[in-house]
Structures are given as C-alpha cells and as structure tokens.
Amino acid sequence: MIQTLAIIGVGLIGGSLALALKEKAAVSTVIGAGRSEDNLKLAQSLGIVDSWATSLADAVQDADVVVLAVPMGAYESVLQTIASALKEGAIVTDAGSTKQHALVAASQYLPEHVHFVAAHPLAGTEKSGADAAFSTLYQDHLCIITPDNTTDAQALAVVERMWQDAGAKVAHMPAAEHDKLLGAVSHLPHLAAFALVNAVNKQKTDDFDPMAYAAGGFKDFTRIASSSPEMWRDIVLANHHVLENQIDILMDELQTIRIALQAGDKDRLTALFSSAKDARDAWLAEHKKDNT
Ligand code: NAD
Numbered sequence: 537m538i539q540t541l542a543i544i545g546v547g548l549i550g551g552s553l554a555l556a557l558k559e560k561a562a563v564s565t566v567i568g569a570g571r572s573e574d575n576l577k578l579a580q581s582l583g584i585v586d587s588w589a590t591s592l593a594d595a596v597q598d599a600d601v602v603v604l605a606v607p608m609g610a611y612e613s614v615l616q617t618i619a620s621a622l623k624e625g626a627i628v629t630d631a632g633s634t635k636q637h638a639l640v641a642a643s644q645y646l647p648e649h650v651h652f653v654a655a656h657p658l659a660g661t662e663k664s665g666a667d668a669a670f671s672t673l674y675q676d677h678l679c680i681i682t683p684d685n686t687t688d689a690q691a692l693a694v695v696e697r698m699w700q701d702a703g704a705k706v707a708h709m710p711a712a713e714h715d716k717l718l719g720a721v722s723h724l725p726h727l728a729a730f731a732l733v734n735a736v737n738k739q740k741t742d743d744f745d746p747m748a749y750a751a752g753g754f755k756d757f758t759r760i761a762s763s764s765p766e767m768w769r770d771i772v773l774a775n776h777h778v779l780e781n782q783i784d785i786l787m788d789e790l791q792t793i794r795i796a797l798q799a800g801d802k803d804r805l806t807a808l809f810s811s812a813k814d815a816r817d818a819w820l821a822e823h824k825k826d827n828t
Pocket of ligand 1: 544545547548570571605607608610631656657658659665764767
C-alpha cells in the first residue's frame with residue numbers, strides 16, 4: 537500500500553488514478569495539488585483527494601509517491617518547483633502521453649535522492665477536470681512504462697504495482713518506441729480530427745452551413761476533437777519529430793485518393809478503401825473491440 541500519494545493535476549487522469557487506488561484500498565492518503573482551487577475543492581468533495589494544496593511544494597513534501605498528471609508543457613515548471621521539497625527516496629512518476637520528453641525533463645530537474653519512473657496509461661476520454669474522473673477508467677487498459685538504464689528497480693516495481701492496483705495491465709518498452717507507436721495510433725488521429733473539423737467548419741458562410749447537416753459519421757470521426765486543446769498542443773509539440781513524418785504519411789494517402797478520384801479510377805478507390813476496411817476489421821477482431 538502507498539502511504540502518501542500526491543497527485544499534481546487532479547483532472548481526468550490523476551483523479552481517476554486516485555479513485556481507483558482508493559477503491560482498491562491501495563493508498564492510505566491522497567493529497568491533490570494544482571493551479572485551480574475550485575477544481576481541487578471539487579476533487580475533495582468527490583472523495584478523490586483527502587486534502588489539497590495550491591502550493592506544489594507543500595503537497596509533495598511528505599509524499600512517498602508523486603504522480604504528475606498535468607499537460608506535458610507544464611513538466612519543466614512543475615518539476616523545478618517540487619524538486620527541493622521532495623523527501624529522500626520519494627518516487628516521482630507521470631502519466632503523460634509522450635515519454636522521451638518526460639525522461640529528459642525529469643533528468644534535468646529532479647535531485648539524485650529521488651527516483652523517476654515514466655509511465656503512460658492508454659486510457660482516456662475527451663473530457664477534462666476532476667468531475668470527469670471515474671474509478672474504472674484504467675480497468676483492463678494497458679499502461680506502458682518506459683524504464684531506461686537509470687531507472688531504480690524498486691521504484692519501477694512500486695509504480696508497476698500502482699497501475700496494476702488501478703486495474704491496468706502493465707507493459708514495458710523504450711521511450712522512443714512508445715513515442716513512435718503512440719504518434720501513429722493516437723497523436724495522428726487527434727491531429728486529423730482537429731484538422732477535419734476546421735476544414736468543414738471554415739466552409740461555413742451565411743447561406744452554407746455544412747455542420748448543421750452533419751450526422752453519425754461526422755460525430756464518430758470527430759469525438760476526439762473535443763479534447764483539451766492545451767493538452768494536445770503540448771503532446772504534439774513534445775512529439776513533433778514523429779508527427780511531422782506521420783502527417784506526411786497521411787497527406788500521401790489523401791493525395792493518392794485525390795489522384796484516383798480525379799482519374800475516375802474505380803478499381804483503385806475500391807482497393808484503397810478495402811485495404812483500410814480489412815485492416816480495421818482485423819484489428820477489431822484481434823483485439824475484441826466493440827464495433828460501435
Ligand atoms: P485534465 O485537463 O483533465 O487535468 C489536468 C490537470 O492539471 C487540471 O486539473 C489542471 O488544472 C492541472 N494543471 C494544468 N497545468 C498545471 C500546472 N502548470 N500546475 C499544476 N497543475 C496544472 O487533463 P488529463 O486528461 O487528466 O491529462 C493529464 C495528463 O495525462 C496529460 O499529460 C496528458 O498528456 C496525459 N494523458 C491524457 C489522456 C486523456 O485521454 N485525457 C490519456 C493518457 C494520458
């Protein structure tokens with residue numbers, strides 16, 4: 537059991553972790569910290585945290601484990617602020633969506649006497665804040681931990697156990713591999729969803745309003761465009777090398793479709809759409825995903 541857990545950023549991700557660990561009785565005390573007093577008061581009233589502080593240093597000083605659940609762009613300032621307040625042997629971990637950035641920031645700012653373990657739960661929704669948190673968010677989802685040659689084995693075991701207690705299945709991989717994989721299957725789809733909504737919406741004029749006629753397909757494809765703009769700005773900036781290449785791959789695909797369309801090439805279009813359908817159907821079947 538973790539005695540004192542400090543969660544910095546009590547939103548969907550940090551709040552859901554606290555709720556899951558409390559439900560499992562895997563933590564004794566949870567202290568919340570963040571920049572919004574209203575959100576922290578709400579978190580306490582929802583039973584997510586036992587106490588809270590807007591001073592990050594106050595929140596972490598007695599913590600055995602500190603979880604960073606803030607947007608990636610806040611890592612440097614948060615780590616700098618908590619560094620001197622952390623106790624000897626404290627474990628700092630995170631839930632951020634890119635891992636090389638987290639490891640670099642931690643090595644830059646954290647003192648020698650604390651241990652950092654980088655982690656990323658592959659679970660989420662497009663909602664933000666403490667009121668979006670729920671205890672089953674991580675149930676049966678993967679949590680990827682990205683140890684490197686500086687990672688302390690005991691700290692790694694504590695973080696691994698924490699995510700298992702929250703319901704997740706834990707996997708390990710190098711941070712660079714994580715960022716490349718997630719760039720393709722998570723970050724690129726978010727960029728495509730943001731771009732698609734803008735592409736449709738900017739066509740709106742006084743007498744032409746396409747979104748007024750948008751239905752299920754548009755809603756399904758664009759759900760993730762309702763995600764936090766601040767959070768996604770930080771994720772894509774932190775993984776920009778991977779994403780510049782991923783955007784080129786997507787643009788090549790769109791260009792291939794455009795050429796086939798212009799040529800009226802029925803066979804080519806059928807082949808392109810069939811290969812996408814086959815790949816998605818196989819993925820759904822293999823991973824037993826609900827086709828909704
Ligand atoms: P969220 O907006 O719900 O929560 C973030 C919290 O951090 C908020 O309470 C906010 O007030 C606080 N915060 C922001 N800047 C801060 C700062 N400078 N100092 C202190 N507190 C600050 O966001 P979330 O969805 O919980 O995401 C948190 C992290 O988890 C991000 O790094 C994100 O990349 C990662 N993540 C998100 C998802 C997802 O689907 N939402 C999934 C996996 C990982």
